[in-house]
Every structure is written in C-alpha cells, then in structure tokens.
Amino acid sequence: MTRNQLLANIEVKQSLLCVGLDPDLKRMPQGLKGDAEGVATFCKLIIDATADHAVAYKPNFAFFEALGRHGWQALDEVAKHLSSMDVFTIADAKRGDIGNTASQYAQGILGEMGFDAITVAPYMGKDSVTPFFMEGKWAIGLGLTSNAGAEDFQMQTMADGRRLHELVLDKYDEWGSPNQLMVVVGATRTEALAKVRARLPEHIFLVPGVGAQGGTVQDVMSAGAFKDQRGVGLLINASRSILYASSGLDFAAAAAKEASSLHASMRQYWPA
Amino acid sequence: MTRNQLLANIEVKQSLLCVGLDPDLKRMPQGLKGDAEGVATFCKLIIDATADHAVAYKPNFAFFEALGRHGWQALDEVAKHLSSMDVFTIADAKRGDIGNTASQYAQGILGEMGFDAITVAPYMGKDSVTPFFMEGKWAIGLGLTSNAGAEDFQMQTMADGRRLHELVLDKYDEWGSPNQLMVVVGATRTEALAKVRARLPEHIFLVPGVGAQGGTVQDVMSAGAFKDQRGVGLLINASRSILYASSGLDFAAAAAKEASSLHASMRQYWPA
Numbered sequence: 001m002t003r004n005q006l007l008a009n010i011e012v013k014q015s016l017l018c019v020g021l022d023p024d025l026k027r028m029p030q031g032l033k034g035d036a037e038g039v040a041t042f043c044k045l046i047i048d049a050t051a052d053h054a055v056a057y058k059p060n061f062a063f064f065e066a067l068g069r070h071g072w073q074a075l076d077e078v079a080k081h082l083s084s085m086d087v088f089t090i091a092d093a094k095r096g097d098i099g100n101t102a103s104q105y106a107q108g109i110l111g112e113m114g115f116d117a118i119t120v121a122p123y124m125g126k127d128s129v130t131p132f133f134m135e136g137k138w139a140i141g142l143g144l145t146s147n148a149g150a151e152d153f154q155m156q157t158m159a160d161g162r163r164l165h166e167l168v169l170d171k172y173d174e175w176g177s178p179n180q181l182m183v184v185v186g187a188t189r190t191e192a193l194a195k196v197r198a199r200l201p202e203h204i205f206l207v208p209g210v211g212a213q214g215g216t217v218q219d220v221m222s223a224g225a226f227k228d229q230r231g232v233g234l235l236i237n238a239s240r241s242i243l244y245a246s247s248g249l250d251f252a253a254a255a256a257k258e259a260s261s262l263h264a265s266m267r268q269y270w271p272a
Numbered sequence: 273m274t275r276n277q278l279l280a281n282i283e284v285k286q287s288l289l290c291v292g293l294d295p296d297l298k299r300m301p302q303g304l305k306g307d308a309e310g311v312a313t314f315c316k317l318i319i320d321a322t323a324d325h326a327v328a329y330k331p332n333f334a335f336f337e338a339l340g341r342h343g344w345q346a347l348d349e350v351a352k353h354l355s356s357m358d359v360f361t362i363a364d365a366k367r368g369d370i371g372n373t374a375s376q377y378a379q380g381i382l383g384e385m386g387f388d389a390i391t392v393a394p395y396m397g398k399d400s401v402t403p404f405f406m407e408g409k410w411a412i413g414l415g416l417t418s419n420a421g422a423e424d425f426q427m428q429t430m431a432d433g434r435r436l437h438e439l440v441l442d443k444y445d446e447w448g449s450p451n452q453l454m455v456v457v458g459a460t461r462t463e464a465l466a467k468v469r470a471r472l473p474e475h476i477f478l479v480p481g482v483g484a485q486g487g488t489v490q491d492v493m494s495a496g497a498f499k500d501q502r503g504v505g506l507l508i509n510a511s512r513s514i515l516y517a518s519s520g521l522d523f524a525a526a527a528a529k530e531a532s533s534l535h536a537s538m539r540q541y542w543p544a
Binding site for chain 1: 294296332334335337338339340341343344345347348366367368369370371372373374376377379380381384385393394395396397398399400414417419420421422423424425426428429430431433436439440443
C-alpha cells in the first residue's frame with residue numbers, strides 16, 4: 001500500500017487505529033481452542049469485529065513463533081485473511097540483520113506472506129534497514145520506545161550532544177523517504193513524541209502504548225500529528241485492551257466496543 | 273547445554289567450529305529439490321558431513337522464513353535433527369523485543385524448538401535481553417559486527433568517550449553472567465576483537481566472518497582467546513564456504529573437506 005492510499009484510508013475513516021494481534025495462549029477467551037488453530041480463529045474474529053474502526057493490523061510474530069511450526073501456519077492464515085481487506089498490514093517482527101540475510105527476511109515476510117510493512121531494529125546500521133525498501137513496501141524502524149530499557153541505549157547522549165535515538169532518526173531520514181520508511185515512537189512520552197515529530201516532519205509514526213500500556217489518544221494526536229494535520233501522520237496501536245476486552249464468549253463484541261471507543265476519541269480530536 | 277559442557281566438547285574435539293546453515297534456494301547444489309523439503313535435506317546432509325569437525329550449528333532463520341510456512345517446517349526438522357546430537361545449537365534469529373513479547377520468542381525458539389541459544393539485538397535495552405536467560409539456555413547479544421553499517425551506530429562515540437558497542441558490552445557484562453550470555457564479535461577486525469576480549473575476559477564470543485567473509489582462524493584465535501586459553505572461548509562460524517564448497521553432487525564431501533580444513537587450522541594453533 002502506498003503512502004497516498006494509506007493516508008486516504010485514514011482520512012476517509014477518520015481513524016488512526018492499528019490493532020495489534022498478540023494472541024497469548026494463557027489469555028484466550030472462552031469458547032476457543034487453546035492451540036494454534038484457536039489462535040488463528042481468535043485473530044480472524046478480532047479482525048472482523050474491529051474492521052470498521054481500524055486502518056491497520058499488526059500481528060506480533062513472537063506470539064505465533066511461541067507455538068512453533070503450527071504458529072507459523074496460524075500466522076499465514078491471519079496474513080491471508082488480512083490480504084483480502086483494504087487495510088495496512090504490519091509484520092511486527094523487529095528483524096535486524098545484514099544484506100543478503102535481510103533480503104531473505106524481506107522476501108519471506110513482505111514477499112511470500114504479503115505484509116505491507118515490517119518493523120526493523122537499527123543496531124547493525126544501514127545495510128540492515130535498506131534491504132526492506134521494496135516497491136510498495138515499508139520498513140518501520142525502531143526509534144524511541146517506551147519500555148524501561150529505552151534508557152539503556154536510546155536515551156544515552158553521544159559525543160556530539162544528540163541522544164542515540166536522535167542519531168538513529170537522522171540516519172533513517174537520510175536512508176528512507178517518507179514513502180518507504182516509518183518510525184516506531186512510544187506513546188508514554190508525549191513531549192518526546194513532539195520532539196521526534198519536529199525532527200522528522202514527514203514520516204508516518206507507528207505509536208504503540210495506547211490502551212493497556214497507557215498514553216491517551218488526544219495527547220498522542222496533539223504531539224505527533226503532521227504540521228498540516230492532513231492524514232494526521234500516525235498509526236496508533238492498541239493490542240491487549242482490544243484483544244482481551246472480555247475473556248468471555250462476548251470477546252468479539254467487547255473488542256469491537258473498545259475499538260469503537262478508541263475510534264470515537266480519534267474522531268473527536270480529528271482536525272477540521 | 274552448560275558452559276562447562278560446551279567448553280569440554282571444544283577441548284575434546286579441539287574445535288571451535290560453528291557451521292552456519294544459510295540455505296539459499298538460488299545456490300542449492302545439484303541433485304536437491306529447490307523447495308523447503310530440499311532445504312531440510314540439504315541442511316541435514318551438511319550437518320552429518322561436518323559433525324566430526326564442528327561443535328556448534330547455527331541455522332540462520334531468515335533463509336527458512338524466506339520460504340514461508342514450509343520454511344518453518346524445514347527449520348523444525350533441522351532443529352529436531354540437531355537435538356539428537358551432542359552439539360551446541362544457535363538460533364540465528366536476532367530477535368529484539370521487550371518483556372512479554374521477548375518471553376514468547378524465548379518460549380518458541382529455546383523452549384518449543386529446543387535451541388540452546390538465540391542471537392538478540394540490544395537496541396531496546398535490558399528488558400529485551402534478560403527474558404532469554406532461561407535455565408541452561410543462552411542469549412547471544414550483538415556486540416560489534418563486521419558489516420559496513422557497523423560504522424553507523426556501533427562505532428559512534430558516546431559523550432563519555434566509549435564507543436556505542438563498548439557501552440553495549442559493558443551493559444551485557446552487567447546483565448548476564450558468562451554462563452548465560454555470549455557476544456557476537458565480527459572477525460574482520462582482529463584488533464577490535466582483542467579489545468573486546470580485554471573488556472569481557474570471561475564471555476564466550478560467537479565470531480562470524482571467517483571463510484567467505486574473510487578473517488583467518490589464526491588471527492581470530494590469537495586475538496579472541498581467553499587469557500588462560502582453556503576452551504579458547506570462541507565459536508568461529510563459517511557458513512557459505514562450507515555450504516557451497518561445491519555446487520555439484522559432491523557437495524557433502526566438499527563441505528566435509530572444507531570443515532576439516534578449518535578444523536585442522538584450529539588444531540594447528542591449539543594451545544598446548
């Protein structure tokens with residue numbers, strides 16, 4: 001999906017909602033089988049229940065890989081289900097390897113499985129990011145995350161005064177245009193989000209941390225929007241607050257309600 | 273596998289050889305099917321042909337994921353084949369995600385698939401590394417890599433004068449004992465390897481970059497060994513030079529010959 005298509009979808013729906021698919025066997029709602037098949041069913045029911053409210057879906061590969069080879073079959077089924085819909089699909093795989101190896105990941109995940117985008121880690125540098133720039137596809141580079149460990153490296157200061165994540169953002173800007181690269185920026189630090197937006201005015205940000213992990217839709221939209229606010233410039237992810245809105249047989253309806261509520265917040269603060 | 277078991281295996285075999293399994297469909301030797309099934313067969317034949325010379329095997333997940341769900345079946349078959357042997361098994365997956373998500377990767381790859389170790393990326397900090405410290409299992413953190421992109425971040429200088437990779441190494445030292453954490457250090461920079469050894473005297477290093485990517489066994493052993501040299505303290509990886517030693521029907525014999533030659537170099541420089 002191109003930038004124009006994605007931003008048009010966002011404007012039409014007045015939604016920035018990305019639904020994160022982190023299907024944890026320990027938290028499977030009532031009525032579903034506790035195995036890979038149950039996981040695939042769970043994800044597909046969540047997708048269908050939230051499709052009116054979301055513009056993007058983000059399967060978290062770890063939760064599928066935890067189930068071994070059957071997990072990959074479930075992931076494949078979920079990817080196929082998503083590919084029939086007009087939504088942006090993100091492989092949350094945080095891959096990071098060089099050259100030929102990165103190309104293999106790109107071929108498997110963006111090619112074979114058909115995802116629009118993949119999250120990538122920057123530590124190995126340029127040759128671990130640029131192989132994901134395929135026609136019509138996206139790399140989503142880790143920028144500033146909202147976990148405690150972000151202090152260990154991302155927030156550390158370089159000799160030239162920049163924080164490490166600022167150096168990373170500047171390199172992303174050098175390597176990838178806003179038509180092929182997005183950046184992950186956590187939602188629990190809204191003042192930091194505003195600074196990242198000032199640094200990268202044109203790139204779309206993937207913002208996890210709304211919902212169960214904290215951070216309000218209003219704060220994120222106000223700190224992270226594009227200057228002209230058209231298409232706003234964000235994908236705001238919610239995972240657990242939607243997936244596990246109910247542990248009962250009404251889990252799909254409860255997920256729809258939670259997605260609808262996030263969507264309503266986005267509409268409420270949508271630029272005129 | 274524990275540190276003592278691994279170092280004992282190394283001493284008995286007088287080998288540091290880790291065989292990297294990067295099965296590229298475009299380079300499959302004659303006589304094998306060009307699909308996931310062929311890939312599994314190829315890997316198993318390479319493993320059996322080199323088992324006398326190697327102490328470790330390292331499937332590169334990207335090359336399996338490139339084949340979609342069938343690739344994961346192949347990887348699973350290879351993992352099962354390895355688990356029946358007395359070798360150290362490394363999932364070269366370079367995962368890097370936080371907390372609960374990291375635990376899912378650990379459960380899938382170290383638990384379900386049974387690998388001894390997994391390569392991990394440090395950008396997200398402590399909570400992306402420590403979840404892999406499971407009983408009898410290992411995290412292998414990226415330290416200093418030998419690709420061009422290592423200059424982008426790893427070699428950059430921090431405000432306190434350390435290079436970023438030195439800060440990362442110091443944090444690894446703080447987080448993980450030499451019984452649960454190894455470090456990836458590229459072989460093309462032997463003076464850098466010696467510096468890393470001075471910084472982390474007790475941790476075992478996984479050293480890619482010997483063979484097709486350059487770097488000699490003698491240089492690496494001399495720069496990277498433990499001070500007392502017992503067990504030497506290195507796993508030296510060779511992938512393409514072994515896998516693709518011949519593209520003909522004699523590929524397994526050619527792989528054995530190449531592994532044997534690397535093994536002979538190791539024995540030649542083995543400490544008395």
